[in-house]
Amino acid sequence: MKRLVLILLTLIMFRAIQAYAGAEGHGGNLVDCVGKPLVVLDYYHSTLPTFGAPAPALVDITKMSRDEVLDLILKKLQGRGFATQFKNAIAAIGPMENWIEADLHKYDDSAEPYNLPAGCSRKTGAVRMDGPDMYVDPIVKTKLSPAQQGVLIAHEAIYYFSDQPTSARTRTLIRELLKVIPDESQLSAAIRGVGGDPEPGYGIEKLKIGDRFEGIDDSKTNFDDWKVKSLDNINGIPTLILSTYTDYEWKEYVFECKDLMTCVLPKGVRNSSFQFDESTEFFIAINSYGVKHNRVKFNKK
Numbered sequence: 001m002k003r004l005v006l007i008l009l010t011l012i013m014f015r016a017i018q019a020y021a022g023a024e025g026h027g028g029n030l031v032d033c034v035g036k037p038l039v040v041l042d043y044y045h046s047t048l049p050t051f052g053a054p055a056p057a058l059v060d061i062t063k064m065s066r067d068e069v070l071d072l073i074l075k076k077l078q079g080r081g082f083a084t085q086f087k088n089a090i091a092a093i094g095p096m097e098n099w100i101e102a103d104l105h106k107y108d109d110s111a112e113p114y115n116l117p118a119g120c121s122r123k124t125g126a127v128r129m130d131g132p133d134m135y136v137d138p139i140v141k142t143k144l145s146p147a148q149q150g151v152l153i154a155h156e157a158i159y160y161f162s163d164q165p166t167s168a169r170t171r172t173l174i175r176e177l178l179k180v181i182p183d184e185s186q187l188s189a190a191i192r193g194v195g196g197d198p199e200p201g202y203g204i205e206k207l208k209i210g211d212r213f214e215g216i217d218d219s220k221t222n223f224d225d226w227k228v229k230s231l232d233n234i235n236g237i238p239t240l241i242l243s244t245y246t247d248y249e250w251k252e253y254v255f256e257c258k259d260l261m262t263c264v265l266p267k268g269v270r271n272s273s274f275q276f277d278e279s280t281e282f283f284i285a286i287n288s289y290g291v292k293h294n295r296v297k298f299n300k301k
Helices: 002-023 041-046 066-076 082-093 138-142 146-161 168-177 184-193
Strands: 026-033 120-128 134-136 212-217 222-234 237-246 249-257 262-264 271-276 283-289 292-300
Touching: 026 041, 026 146, 041 146, 041 168, 066 082, 066 146, 066 168, 082 146, 082 237, 120 138, 120 146, 134 138, 146 168, 168 184
Parallel strands: none
Antiparallel strands: 026 120, 120 134, 212 222, 212 292, 222 237, 237 249, 249 262, 262 271, 271 283, 283 292
16 A cells, blocks of 8 residues: 555656646757857757767858758758658747847756866757747847857757757757768667657658649549648648549648648548558548548549
């Protein structure tokens, strides 16, 4: 009995800690060293050597703009499912111009195990509270270069997507993405470390506006002819709009995609969801007629 009570108390405490952590925010920290430019902690971390080798060769981002840094990262992610996840996270946190500017107090969730050199201090550059609300310190505007602002946005986007309690794995991923030549196996491991998809996708990122599909149901008979009308982000949610010719007119259906592989219509609509097939570039429609479900494979026309 005592053991059961102890287990229950432990679970309650664990849930309380989780709830407390969820109510807190997620900080983007900076490294400020005397006589040197202000940099994002993730960038400083990327410059550290390993025990058996010098510091890795990093892409020279010194003169890059914010967008050029983000484009660089997207190119390194090209062909991976995480590319779409990263873009969706950037859309969710919004442009830096919309972040709330305030004098931020020290916020520490970085959990780096090392001390900074003499003459260097850590400052809080940005904080995301529970949800997408972003706060930014004025120092980001006055002292942080456009390139480093791009790194800060990348940090916040990856950490927004990640389910980790600290940003340690976010720094590991950014270190790989900033290398001139990333180690592909380490990059895949780092993407998995933040909960992302490191593999080439066969989901919505394969679709293009204007793509047309002919559906064939389980009985091998022709089904509807669908066309991709729009691919967009609405409030940070990937949204797929398909049109089909039904009852002598084109009708549009708006799907909310909860991930790369599954797009769902609102309840009560005939075509309830699309489930992409990982083994092919085709996708499966799961249609809802009360209790009956009809699977339809769509071949690209």
